[in-house]
Amino acid sequence: MGAIKKTVAGISGFFRQDKFAVTGVLIYLFFLLIAILAPWLAPYNPHEMIREGSQFMFNRPPDGQFILGTTNMGRDIFSQLVYGARPALTVGFSAAFFVMVAGTLVGLIAGYYRGKVDQLLMRITDIAFGIPFTPFVIVLVGFLGPSIWNIVMAMALLLWRDTARVIRSQVLTVRERGFIEAARVSGASDLRIIFIYIAPNILPLSFLYGSLAIGWAILTEAAVSFLGFGDPQVISWGYMLNDAYVSQALSRGAFYWFIPPGICVMLAVMAGFYIGRGSEEILHPRLKNN
Amino acid sequence: MALLEVKKLKVYYQTGRGVNQAVDGISFELDQGSSIGLVGESGCGKSTTVKGIVRVMPTNAFIPEGEVYFNGSDILKSAEKEMRQLRWRDISIVPQAAMDSLNPVYTVRNQFLEVMQLKGDLNKKQALVRAKELFALVGLNSDLLNYYPHQFSGGMKQRAVIALALALNPRLIITDEPVTALDVIVQHQILNELKELRQQLGLAMVMITHDISVVAQTCDQIAVMYAGKIVEKGKGKQVLKNPLHPYTMGLKNCFPNLNQPNKELIAIAGSPPDLIDPPPGCRFYERCPFAMTQCQLEEPGLEELESGHLSACFLREDIDQYRNKAKEVETWLQVII
Amino acid sequence: MILTMWVIATILFFIFRLMPGNPLVAYIDPTFTEEQQQILLKQFGLDQPLWYQYFVFLKNLGQGELGDSFFFRDSVVNVIGKVLPNTIYLMLLSLLLAYTIGIMSGIYLAWKRGERIETVGIVLTLFTRAAPQFWVGMILLAVFSFRFGLFPSGGASAAGTVYASEWEKLLSPSFYHHLFLPALTLAIYLLGLPLLLMRSNMLDVMKEAYVDMASMRGLSKLRVMLKYAARNACLPVVTAMAVGIGYAMGGNVVIETVFSWPGLGRLLVKAVSTSDYPLAQGAFILIAGVMVIMNFVADLLYSILDPRVTLENRR
Numbered sequence: 001m002g003a004i005k006k007t008v009a010g011i012s013g014f015f016r017q018d019k020f021a022v023t024g025v026l027i028y029l030f031f032l033l034i035a036i037l038a039p040w041l042a043p044y045n046p047h048e049m050i051r052e053g054s055q056f057m058f059n060r061p062p063d064g065q066f067i068l069g070t071t072n073m074g075r076d077i078f079s080q081l082v083y084g085a086r087p088a089l090t091v092g093f094s095a096a097f098f099v100m101v102a103g104t105l106v107g108l109i110a111g112y113y114r115g116k117v118d119q120l121l122m123r124i125t126d127i128a129f130g131i132p133f134t135p136f137v138i139v140l141v142g143f144l145g146p147s148i149w150n151i152v153m154a155m156a157l158l159l160w161r162d163t164a165r166v167i168r169s170q171v172l173t174v175r176e177r178g179f180i181e182a183a184r185v186s187g188a189s190d191l192r193i194i195f196i197y198i199a200p201n202i203l204p205l206s207f208l209y210g211s212l213a214i215g216w217a218i219l220t221e222a223a224v225s226f227l228g229f230g231d232p233q234v235i236s237w238g239y240m241l242n243d244a245y246v247s248q249a250l251s252r253g254a255f256y257w258f259i260p261p262g263i264c265v266m267l268a269v270m271a272g273f274y275i276g277r278g279s280e281e282i283l284h285p286r287l288k289n290n
Numbered sequence: 291m292a293l294l295e296v297k298k299l300k301v302y303y304q305t306g307r308g309v310n311q312a313v314d315g316i317s318f319e320l321d322q323g324s325s326i327g328l329v330g331e332s333g334c335g336k337s338t339t340v341k342g343i344v345r346v347m348p349t350n351a352f353i354p355e356g357e358v359y360f361n362g363s364d365i366l367k368s369a370e371k372e373m374r375q376l377r378w379r380d381i382s383i384v385p386q387a388a389m390d391s392l393n394p395v396y397t398v399r400n401q402f403l404e405v406m407q408l409k410g411d412l413n414k415k416q417a418l419v420r421a422k423e424l425f426a427l428v429g430l431n432s433d434l435l436n437y438y439p440h441q442f443s444g445g446m447k448q449r450a451v452i453a454l455a456l457a458l459n460p461r462l463i464i465t466d467e468p469v470t471a472l473d474v475i476v477q478h479q480i481l482n483e484l485k486e487l488r489q490q491l492g493l494a495m496v497m498i499t500h501d502i503s504v505v506a507q508t509c510d511q512i513a514v515m516y517a518g519k520i521v522e523k524g525k526g527k528q529v530l531k532n533p534l535h536p537y538t539m540g541l542k543n544c545f546p547n548l549n550q551p552n553k554e555l556i557a558i559a560g561s562p563p564d565l566i567d568p569p570p571g572c573r574f575y576e577r578c579p580f581a582m583t584q585c586q587l588e589e590p591g592l593e594e595l596e597s598g599h600l601s602a603c604f605l606r607e608d609i610d611q612y613r614n615k616a617k618e619v620e621t622w623l624q625v626i627i
Numbered sequence: 628m629i630l631t632m633w634v635i636a637t638i639l640f641f642i643f644r645l646m647p648g649n650p651l652v653a654y655i656d657p658t659f660t661e662e663q664q665q666i667l668l669k670q671f672g673l674d675q676p677l678w679y680q681y682f683v684f685l686k687n688l689g690q691g692e693l694g695d696s697f698f699f700r701d702s703v704v705n706v707i708g709k710v711l712p713n714t715i716y717l718m719l720l721s722l723l724l725a726y727t728i729g730i731m732s733g734i735y736l737a738w739k740r741g742e743r744i745e746t747v748g749i750v751l752t753l754f755t756r757a758a759p760q761f762w763v764g765m766i767l768l769a770v771f772s773f774r775f776g777l778f779p780s781g782g783a784s785a786a787g788t789v790y791a792s793e794w795e796k797l798l799s800p801s802f803y804h805h806l807f808l809p810a811l812t813l814a815i816y817l818l819g820l821p822l823l824l825m826r827s828n829m830l831d832v833m834k835e836a837y838v839d840m841a842s843m844r845g846l847s848k849l850r851v852m853l854k855y856a857a858r859n860a861c862l863p864v865v866t867a868m869a870v871g872i873g874y875a876m877g878g879n880v881v882i883e884t885v886f887s888w889p890g891l892g893r894l895l896v897k898a899v900s901t902s903d904y905p906l907a908q909g910a911f912i913l914i915a916g917v918m919v920i921m922n923f924v925a926d927l928l929y930s931i932l933d934p935r936v937t938l939e940n941r942r
Contacts (some may be wrong), residue, residue: 219759
């Protein structure tokens with residue numbers, strides 16, 4: 001219990017001193033609220049081809065009825081935007097969850113056991129760093145089939161690498177501290193030391209990396225959907241951008257169609273940046289290699 | 291006329307908590323060819339004084355008042371452009387961290403030539419000849435010029451930095467802890483060389499150090515600084531032999547004495563006051579074994595007690611008695627309690 | 628380096644072989660008879676056991692042989708060879724733009740530390756880092772190409788024209804006219820890393836004694852900033868370029884698609900969407916290879932720029 005309390009205190013203490021982080025959390029909460037309230041916020045069904053009488057509402061510019069206008073197939077853009085928060089958050093949070101769990105475990109084990117285990121795990125991490133991220137996700141999703149869960153899996157397969165590296169080096173320092181030594185002397189098992197004594201000290205860090213992963217995941221989902229490998233059943237921001245792109249929204253200058261989804265993606269990614277050490281990691285990026 | 295005359299110089303830092311009065315009205319004079327040692331613990335404002343004199347300061351530092359006359363003109367009033375002319379041609383510096391004072395990605399030669407070509411109006415050939423000359427002067431093989439700074443040992447780097455300071459025949463050099471990072475043997479060699487060079491070239495020197503024994507070896511005058519102020523000033527021998535200020539007495543105990551190598555070293559307990567909101571009385575009050583009530587209320591001014599020997603302390607009589615007490619460990623221990 | 632490539636190739640091989648369905652689906656016409664299909668399978672070596680296919684694959688890879696594309700009915704090496712230069716031009720130009728502008732703006736922002744312009748600059752940079760590249764490309768297209776007609780809307784050459792040779796392409800102004808918008812888009816995305824890194828390195832380096840000493844030597848502020856501060860601060864940025872290339876490769880895929888730029892990234896997307904296994908495999912391996920090699924180059928560059936680092940003691 002003490003360990004959990006300590007973790008919570010660590011995280012909340014961090015938020016209190018970092019205005020950037022608070023902004024990021026607020027942005028996520030905002031999107032979360034929209035995702036939950038989507039059926040009430042959206043005036044139309046996002047899939048519905050709206051018509052009045054026998055007249056389809058194709059390519060309507062924004063007005064009182066359609067806040068952001070309609071698509072070339074007569075769908076309400078604002079409703080799509082609102083519903084788009086759902087897949088974005090689903091993808092973001094689930095990818096971040098896997099990234100946190102996998103990255104933290106790898107980092108903990110490598111850092112705690114050191115020696116051969118560490119070398120092997122870090123070698124694997126190096127290789128994961130050698131794989132180009134976006135192309136990998138595209139190839140995997142392209143061949144596994146377009147579904148949101150395939151996208152999440154493809155991202156999770158690579159994104160854990162940053163977290164693992166950082167956690168490992170943190171564990172290397174933490175394990176040298178006195179209370180770890182004391183635990184070892186008192187006969188605590190390795191597992192107990194790792195999860196009860198070390199883990200609480202590095203959890204805030206893995207949360208930070210998890211929140212960065214949320215941003216990356218949303219961005220990547222958008223890119224994959226834009227390229228046409230997205231889940232066709234799901235209207236995501238990336239899907240909207242793809243739809244706008246292939247439907248000649250650019251040449252028609254339908255900015256009301258493709259600007260808003262991009263802004264949403266951008267905000268989500270920025271929120272991730274902000275939380276993930278708003279000030280340190282982003283404003284003072286250090287080389288991951290060092 | 292003095293070559294350098296610092297009058298009531300103040301250098302403050304604007305910090306998040308308030309204004310740090312790092313250097314608070316110090317004055318001293320230095321004649322052509324003579325030398326003065328500024329002594330004090332780290333953080334007493336020695337290095338800040340230097341930065342103020344040449345006006346190369348961090349952006350949050352400012353000079354609220356004071357005058358610095360160099361060769362008769364107040365250089366605090368001169369424009370940055372004129373200041374830049376003055377730097378290195380007239381006043382050069384052997385910095386505190388000689389190790390880190392050369393650009394690591396250029397050869398030593400590159401940095402010598404840069405200064406001489408840009409500031410000394412020599413052409414490349416002349417500059418190279420001069421650089422070799424300088425290296426010979428400080429006892430370095432001129433082949434070393436082609437090396438990068440990190441390939442030098444500490445002593446070599448220190449010599450190179452001294453050579454660089456002499457490059458343009460300045461009239462004044464300021465050395466900031468010139469030998470602190472070196473081992474004792476090299477320290478002595480370099481201090482002696484510095485002394486000889488100075489006499490040979492007729493240079494004036496301001497030497498900054500926390501080690502009072504170093505100044506003893508090299509300087510004509512000593513000014514002891516504490517918490518941004520000069521607390522004692524006089525001829526080198528006077529100050530060392532007959533210190534007037536309790537702080538100087540304490541400082542003498544902190545370093546090994548060549549004549550009494552086995553004598554126990556005594557540290558002065560406590561630390562200097564916070565200069566953002568300094569206490570109203572004597573700034574040494576908290577740590578002084580001879581403190582009186584008066585000291586807490588009123589700040590003692592710098593007064594000439596013997597000819598040419600000044601002290602900022604209310605102890606003005608029977609100083610011998612205090613000097614003897616100051617040699618005892620117990621005297622300094624009682625401050626802690 | 629070779630180990631990394633081997634692992635990547637192996638992963639790819641198994642991803643492609645273990646996919647559900649016959650890898651030849653895209654290639655085989657429904658009108659083919661069973662017999663014809665068998666001949667084809669044989670031709671591609673797909674009737675052999677998996678481990679045998681794997682060794683053949685590795686052997687071929689070692690010899691630079693990547694098989695035939697199903698879609699283009701040509702060798703993968705040829706197909707990739709045609710588009711690879713375009714990707715390289717795009718990357719080089721955008722890296723050049725991004726690192727020149729990024730490093731200079733980083734120096735500028737460090738110089739203007741604490742002023743309003745610094746905050747504005749940082750916020751703008753964060754926007755460029757967070758905005759989806761393809762979306763930025765779409766906006767640029769909609770504004771500069773469709774609205775004002777300043778730039779072509781896609782491709783590498785004017786409609787109906789074909790460059791006779793690589794040289795003719797490089798000498799043709801029209802090529803650069805086409806190249807500019809995609810390169811700008813990619814550069815906007817890449818800009819953030821060198822800029823922020825340069826700025827924070829500058830702030831660190833400016834605390835170093837040698838920077839102060841350079842000022843004390845009476846050198847001009849510009850000289851101190853450039854030769855002393857910036858020269859040292861840019862060292863890690865060079866290494867960051869390796870990371871930047873990784874980003875560029877990922878960014879390429881979407882940006883090439885937005886601008887219909889005939890490059891490796893667009894080829895990969897096409898190969899994946901037409902289930903062209905050999906081509907996708909080849910394109911991916913090449914992308915990974917470029918990344919691995921650029922990492923090595925960055926290491927090398929670093930050791931040249933920083934005399935304190937020799938290649939041996941960095942390993």
